[in-house]
Amino acid sequence: xxxxxxxxxxPEKNTEAAILCFYQGREQGxxxxxxxxxxxxxxxxxxxxxxxxxxxxxxxxxxxxPDGAPYTYAVLLGLGDADAMxxxxxxxxxxxxxxxxxxxxxxxxxxxxxxxLVKDQDLAVHLAAGLKLRSYKFDLYKKAPMKAEDRPDRLExxxxxxxxxxxxxxxxxxxxxxxxxxxxxxxxxxEPPNELYPDSYAKRIKAELKPLGVDVEIFDDKKMKKMGMxxxxxxxxxxxxxxxxxxxxxxxxxxxxxxxEPGPVALVGKGVTxxxxxxxxxxxxxxxxxxxxxxxxxxxxxxxxxxxxxxxxADVVGVVGLVENMPSARAxxxxxxxxxxxxxxxxxxxxxxxxxxxxxxxxxxxxxxxxPRLIVDLATLTGAMIVALGHEFCGTFATDDVLWDNIARAxxxxxxxxxxxxxxxxxxxxxxxxxxxxxNMAKSGRDAGSCTAAGFLWHxxxxxxxxxxxxxxxxxxxxxxxxxxxxxxTGFGVRLLDRMIAENYEQEF
Numbered sequence: 001x002x003x004x005x006x007x008x009x010x011p012e013k014n015t016e017a018a019i020l021c022f023y024q025g026r027e028q029g030x031x032x033x034x035x036x037x038x039x040x041x042x043x044x045x046x047x048x049x050x051x052x053x054x055x056x057x058x059x060x061x062x063x064x065x066p067d068g069a070p071y072t073y074a075v076l077l078g079l080g081d082a083d084a085m086x087x088x089x090x091x092x093x094x095x096x097x098x099x100x101x102x103x104x105x106x107x108x109x110x111x112x113x114x115x116x117l118v119k120d121q122d123l124a125v126h127l128a129a130g131l132k133l134r135s136y137k138f139d140l141y142k143k144a145p146m147k148a149e150d151r152p153d154r155l156e157x158x159x160x161x162x163x164x165x166x167x168x169x170x171x172x173x174x175x176x177x178x179x180x181x182x183x184x185x186x187x188x189x190x191e192p193p194n195e196l197y198p199d200s201y202a203k204r205i206k207a208e209l210k211p212l213g214v215d216v217e218i219f220d221d222k223k224m225k226k227m228g229m230x231x232x233x234x235x236x237x238x239x240x241x242x243x244x245x246x247x248x249x250x251x252x253x254x255x256x257x258x259x260x261e262p263g264p265v266a267l268v269g270k271g272v273t274x275x276x277x278x279x280x281x282x283x284x285x286x287x288x289x290x291x292x293x294x295x296x297x298x299x300x301x302x303x304x305x306x307x308x309x310x311x312x313x314a315d316v317v318g319v320v321g322l323v324e325n326m327p328s329a330r331a332x333x334x335x336x337x338x339x340x341x342x343x344x345x346x347x348x349x350x351x352x353x354x355x356x357x358x359x360x361x362x363x364x365x366x367x368x369x370x371x372p373r374l375i376v377d378l379a380t381l382t383g384a385m386i387v388a389l390g391h392e393f394c395g396t397f398a399t400d401d402v403l404w405d406n407i408a409r410a411x412x413x414x415x416x417x418x419x420x421x422x423x424x425x426x427x428x429x430x431x432x433x434x435x436x437x438x439x440n441m442a443k444s445g446r447d448a449g450s451c452t453a454a455g456f457l458w459h460x461x462x463x464x465x466x467x468x469x470x471x472x473x474x475x476x477x478x479x480x481x482x483x484x485x486x487x488x489x490t491g492f493g494v495r496l497l498d499r500m501i502a503e504n505y506e507q508e509f
Contacts, residue, residue, distance in 0.1 A: 002183075003098075003135035004157050005128050005172065007165040013038075015108035015159065017062075017073040019097070021117070021127075022055040023082040029114030031161070039069055046074060056080055057089065058096035058483065062104050073106060087126040088415040090117075094130025095484035101155050102135075108155075113162035124160060124168050129175040131158055133484040136183055138190040174310050178498050181306030182491035184208060188298040189476065189489030193274035193291045197241040198322035201273060201294070205246050205301055205320075212308035219245040229365070231340040231357040234348070236323035238278055238331025245362065248304045248318040253311045264315040265505050266372035267304070267497060268362045270355045270379035271297030271322040278325045278351030279333050292489060293355070295476030296378035297322065299493030306498045313506040319366045321358040325351070337436045341365055342460050347436040355381050356440055356453055360460045367462050373505075374403055374466040377457070378493050379473075384449030386474040393419040394475045394492065397454040400466035407468055410500035415484070416492055418470070427455025 011018075020032050020043065028036070028043075036043035046063050047053070053061040057080030062073055077097050079085055101109060117123040135155055162168060188196065188204075196204070206216040221242040224233055229245070236243035249264070272293040276282060282290065297320035304318045332338065336348040338357070342364035346357060359377055366372060385395045394411075396418045398404035404420055411418040430452045433439035438459050442452035454469050461467045475492040478485065485491075 003132055003155050005132055005160065006157070007160045007162070007169040007172070009161070009163060009165050011110050011112070011161045012159065013070040013110070015110045015157065016071065017075050017101070017106050017109035018071040019075040019077060019109050019111040021077040021079050021093070021113075023079050023085070024055045026082060029116065031112035031114045035112050039065065039074065042066070042069070043074065046076065054078065057084075058093050060097055060100035062100065062106075071110075073104070075101070075106075075109065085123060087123065087413070090123040090126035091130035091133065091415060092483035094127040095134035097127075098131045098134035098155060099481070106155065108157040110159045110161050113160055115163060118162060118164050118168055122168070122171055124162060125171045125175055128158070128160055128172050129179060130484050132176065132179050133182065134486065136186055136486055138187060138488070141192070177309035178306045178495045180309055181302035181304075181494045181498065184305050185298040185302030185491035185494050186489040188301065189292050189295050189491070191291070193324070196291075196294075197273050197324055198236065198244040198271075199241060201271065201322050202244040202246050205248065208301070209248055209304055209308065212305065213250070214304055214308050215249040215251075217247045219247070227341065227365075228339065228343075229341045229361040230338045231346055232321045232323060232361040234332040234336065234338040235272070235278075235325055235354040235357050238328040239324035239326040241273075241324045244322040245365070246320050246322065248301070250304060250307050250312065250314070250316045252313045252315050261315070262373035263371040264317045264373065265501055266366045266370060266375040267300045267316065267318045268359065268366055268375060268377040269297035269300035269318070269320040270294065270358050270377075270381065271320045272355055272358065273322060273324050275325045275352070275354065276327060278331050278354060279327050280350045280352040281327055282352060289477060292477040293380050294322070295380045295472055295489070295492070296470075298489070299378045299472070299476075299491065299497065302491055302494035303497040306494060307501065312501065314501045316501065317366060317370050317372065319362045321362040323354075323358055325354045340460070344438060344459065345436040347433040347439040349439050349441040353440045353453070355379050356456045359457055363457065363460045367465065374400070374468075375461070376403075376407070376468045376470065376497065378470045380476050381471045382450045382453050382473055384446070385471040388450060389419055389474055391474045391478055393417045395419055395421045395450055395471045396468055397421050397423040397451075397471075398468040399423060399458075399461065400468070403466045403468050406500050406504045407470075407496065410496045410503065414495040414499050416475070416496040418496070421454070422451060423454060423458065424451070427451045428458050429455075431456040431459060
């Protein structure tokens with residue numbers, strides 16, 4: 001059972017806990033005074049006697065209330081400096097609150113919200129979003145799954161109590177649509193590769209999105225062979241699970257394309273459901289994490305779900321190439337030359353540089369068939385990006401300054417951090433082959449590995465196309481909890497893409 005967040009003008013006083021939040025150095029607001037009265041002055045007593053609660057950002061103090069009180073617990077949440085509070089910081093505070101409630105095994109709570117949290121950048125909405133984002137759990141494969149009522153750490157209900165509950169509830173609907181997309185992306189990344197392989201993945205995409213009004217078309221390996229997708233197919237030919245290409249189309253609430261309008265926004269994702277490296281085999285240590293090598297495709301699928309749930313007015317096409325990169329007698333080899341969908345030949349120098357081959361065919365296909373107004377691709381493409389930016393920032397390459405600005409603004413608004421990387425013609429030259437059109441490793445070796453990988457992809461982008469490449473190798477998967485993101489699959493990119501589209505590419509039909 002997932003966390004349910006509701007909104008009410010008045011408290012019902014039928015939950016385990018009551019929550020109040022405080023800024024540092026500010027007097028109590030109206031909500032605190034209301035609850036203080038209901039608790040016969042106990043809030044004042046807690047604040048007076050507590051030696052630890054300083055209202056620091058994300059600080060939580062949980063106090064058991066005396067017998068006869070309408071709640072079992074009072075929870076104090078610190079918001080820190082009011083001048084430093086932003087929607088992203090509000091989400092982090094909500095996430096830390098969720099973690100504290102789960103640790104205390106509190107299942108339900110009423111959150112008394114002051115009016116300034118509604119007026120100031122709709123912070124109440126983002127507190128709720130942070131709570132929900134952090135509540136995510138992936139426990140589908142527990143051998144003896146507990147019933148919901150037996151889960152001690154399962155937070156089930158938070159009721160936000162505030163005067164303008166209708167407005168906040170409506171605004172939260174949009175946030176929750178994005179969160180549902182994030183949760184789908186996290187689920188997909190966390191799935192084991194024996195369950196999520198190209199065919200099962202493609203069918204799951206269709207099952208998730210078609211009921212929401214998204215058109216979904218699946219191309220199998222036979223169809224792709226006829227289409228000439230030799231690069232994508234080469235990566236998958238070593239696996240017993242044959243490759244798939246999935247095309248998703250959301251035409252806005254009207255369900256149609258208007259003549260004379262710009263082409264759709266195109267989202268393209270790398271979907272390597274498990275990456276052994278192929279013949280250029282990876283080391284065994286850490287290979288289990290390579291189930292996350294489809295994180296780019298998961299972000300695209302999650303974004304398509306978000307757009308459909310909130311009935312976006314944008315025209316968007318999503319394309320994901322799904323393969324498993326395995327060593328076998330059938331596997332592609334270093335020194336092979338394959339022909340891509342674009343007609344360019346590719347010399348394979350390392351079979352572990354496979355994601356760029358998958359993207360090459362997907363990028364060429366979406367340009368030829370859909371003539372998009374812009375393209376954003378997402379891929380867990382290079383370990384070099386983790387070396388460069390760690391797990392906080394997504395390195396982003398862009399041919400178009402306006403597109404980059406839109407991505408950067410959406411990243412700042414959602415807390416999905418991006419950093420612009422240099423896209424120089426030198427990187428394209430580095431990927432030119434002596435015996436084919438291009439090669440999949442740079443002439444200079446490992447230097448500037450993320451940049452040269454982007455240079456390879458650039459060979460498959462038509463001149464004049466607004467294109468951005470987001471290398472999410474460091475942000476798609478984390479090994480420790482963050483305020484709004486439990487460890488492992490993060491769903492990075494879903495909220496950024498949704499926000500970017502909402503702010504810049506919605507259309508009135």
